[in-house]
Amino acid sequence: MDNYHDPIRHLKYLRQSLSQDNESIGFFISAGCPLSVDMPKGQWPLIPDVKNLTIFINKQLEQDTKYSLLLEELTKAEKSAENIEDILSFLRSLLSVSKGGNVRGLSEEDLLTLEKNICAEIVKKLDVALPSQETPYHRLCNWIRSIDRKSAVELFTTNYDLLMEQALEDLEVPYFDGFVGARRSFFDLRAVEDNLIPTHWSRLWKIHGSINWYQKDIDSEKKVYRSSEVKKNASHLIYPSHLKYEESRKMPYLALIDQLNRFIRKKSSFLILSGYSFNDSHLNDTIVNALKANPTAMVLGLMYDRYEIDSSTERYPEAYRLAKKQHNLNIWTFDKAIIGTNLGKWKKDHKKEDEDLDLVQFSPSEKKSDGSDHFEDLVKLGNFSELTNFLKKIIGPLREDKNVK
Numbered sequence: 258m259d260n261y262h263d264p265i266r267h268l269k270y271l272r273q274s275l276s277q278d279n280e281s282i283g284f285f286i287s288a289g290c291p292l293s294v295d296m297p298k299g300q301w302p303l304i305p306d307v308k309n310l311t312i313f314i315n316k317q318l319e320q321d322t323k324y325s326l327l328l329e330e331l332t333k334a335e336k337s338a339e340n341i342e343d344i345l346s347f348l349r350s351l352l353s354v355s356k357g358g359n360v361r362g363l364s365e366e367d368l369l370t371l372e373k374n375i376c377a378e379i380v381k382k383l384d385v386a387l388p389s390q391e392t393p394y395h396r397l398c399n400w401i402r403s404i405d406r407k408s409a410v411e412l413f414t415t416n417y418d419l420l421m422e423q424a425l426e427d428l429e430v431p432y433f434d435g436f437v438g439a440r441r442s443f444f445d446l447r448a449v450e451d452n453l454i455p456t457h458w459s460r461l462w463k464i465h466g467s468i469n470w471y472q473k474d475i476d477s478e479k480k481v482y483r484s485s486e487v488k489k490n491a492s493h494l495i496y497p498s499h500l501k502y503e504e505s506r507k508m509p510y511l512a513l514i515d516q517l518n519r520f521i522r523k524k525s526s527f528l529i530l531s532g533y534s535f536n537d538s539h540l541n542d543t544i545v546n547a548l549k550a551n552p553t554a555m556v557l558g559l560m561y562d563r564y565e566i567d568s569s570t571e572r573y574p575e576a577y578r579l580a581k582k583q584h585n586l587n588i589w590t591f592d593k594a595i596i597g598t599n600l601g602k603w604k605k606d607h608k609k610e611d612e613d614l615d616l617v618q619f620s621p622s623e624k625k626s627d628g629s630d631h632f633e634d635l636v637k638l639g640n641f642s643e644l645t646n647f648l649k650k651i652i653g654p655l656r657e658d659k660n661v662k
Contacts, residue, residue: 260601262594264620264636265613271557271638272616272651274527278404281526283411284397286641289532289561291420293393293641303385304418311341314378321374323367330361341379345495348372376493380468383418384487387427394424396645401459402430403652411460411520413513413528415537417468417495419487421461432459435509436483443482444509449516462513464540470494470509481509514543521547521554530558531641535576548585556586561639564593591635603634619647 275282291304305313315338318324327348328338336343348368355365363371387394401410412432414421425432433454436442448454463470469484472494481494494509520526521544528544535541535558548554558576566572572590580588580595588595593602605620622632638644 260599261604262596262599262601263606264603264634265605265616267589267594267596268616268619268636268647269613271647274555275400275648275651279407281408281411281520281523282406283413283520283526283528285528285530285533286412286414286416286421287531287533288416289534290393290416290641291418292532294387294420295392295642296388303388304383304416304420307341308339310379310382311339311344313382314341314344314375317378317381318374321371323363323371324374326362327371330363341375345372345375348375373493376495377489379417379495380487380489380493383468385418385420387420387423390427392424393642393645394420395428396649398424398428398430400645400648400652402428405457407456409454409456409458409460411462411516413462413464413517413520415465415533415540417463417466419467419469425459425461430459431455431457432461434461434463434483435513441482441484443480444512446512449512460516462516464510464513464517466494466509468493468495514539518543518547521556522551524551524553526551526554528554528556529644530556531639531644532561533558534560535573535579541575541579545579545583545586548583552585554585558586558588559639559644560588560590562591564590589636590639591637592633594636603636605634615650619643619650 274280288307292302292306294303295301296303302309304310315328327344330351331338331344331347334347336347338344348371351360351363352365352368352372354360355363355368358364360368389395412421422432422434433448435444435449437445437448454460467483469487470481470493471484471488472479472481474480517540521528544556548556558580560573560576562572564572564577571577573588576588577595577600580586581598581600584597587597593600595601603620605622619638620634620636622634625631625633638647
């Protein structure tokens with residue numbers, strides 16, 4: 258017997274949760290989100306996904322014999338040469354044991370040069386601007402500033418680009434990212450951990466670093482700082498792994514991972530994941546362990562596309578495995594959802610008479626792709642653009658409620 262979830266009921270719950278001005282609300286923006294930005298013909302995507310970014314970098318460095326050797330050793334270690342995050346993580350694992358000799362045919366100097374070259378190629382692809390002020394990023398920022406909140410909205414991201422910063426600044430939404438200062442901004446650990454920032458400032462936590470973060474030797478000590486511009490030929494701080502770094506690199510990463518843990522442990526916190534495929538085991542552990550410690554928290558993973566790739570292949574197996582064991586981790590795909598550990602298809606309850614037209618548009622009924630004449634109910638909030646359209650739709654009622662008070 259098939260299980261079903263009523264999409265209108267759960268969309269109402271989502272709208273109600275996002276309308277709260279006194280609860281802790283956060284968004285986790287990951288690699289799939291830039292793909293939702295509409296671009297002129299022939300220019301999409303604004304930023305490629307991880308696989309295509311890796312293809313670009315491999316092509317750019319294919320003449321580098323040291324890079325070719327790195328990929329050979331990576332393959333021997335049964336890691337993916339089609340994932341730039343795996344490549345960087347593997348490289349840094351070699352760096353950690355490279356002092357005083359060669360590792361897999363690569364010296365410490367070779368590895369440092371490769372790291373710098375890889376990050377430089379990443380920056381080439383990611384140093385881009387949003388094409389207008391009508392993007393999904395701008396819709397999210399417009400929702401953030403739509404109501405005064407007793408608890409600041411927190412934005413977590415694994416992306417290294419500056420798209421979120423651009424949208425926040427375009428709409429003059431004040432935010433804090435852990436760095437303070439104007440000339441060469443430094444990371445203020447106390448301000449992060451003790452929450453010493455005005456409530457009306459949103460928080461932007463870039464867990465895997467950023468293309469405008471750098472490491473520099475200052476007074477014989479390595480320091481991490483943020484610049485207002487993206488510099489060429491600099492030591493970019495991009496780290497898609499949880500390896501142990503020297504203290505200067507480790508501190509921002511661990512502090513921001515801890516911030517994610519702290520956020521989920523807040524009473525009745527609500528975190529929405531968008532563009533995240535659950536391929537980072539360290540982040541998954543952080544999220545699930547915090548949920549286990551705080552049964553009042555809720556994490557909602559909005560996943561792009563259908564539940565399965567084909568009849569025998571799940572699209573996001575790790576996400577499903579975790580959600581089926583953790584009651585307060587819900588996963589929504591276009592055609593199915595795991596809610597309260599229960600997997601079910603989306604299906605409207607047509608017996609209800611109080612149909613909410615604002616919500617019905619976010620659960621369209623479409624003809625099945627199996628060639629039959631049957632229809633199925635869908636929820637496509639796993640598309641970041643559709644999610645932010647949903648946010649845009651609820652701004653009006655939010656402002657009306659505010660004016661009534």
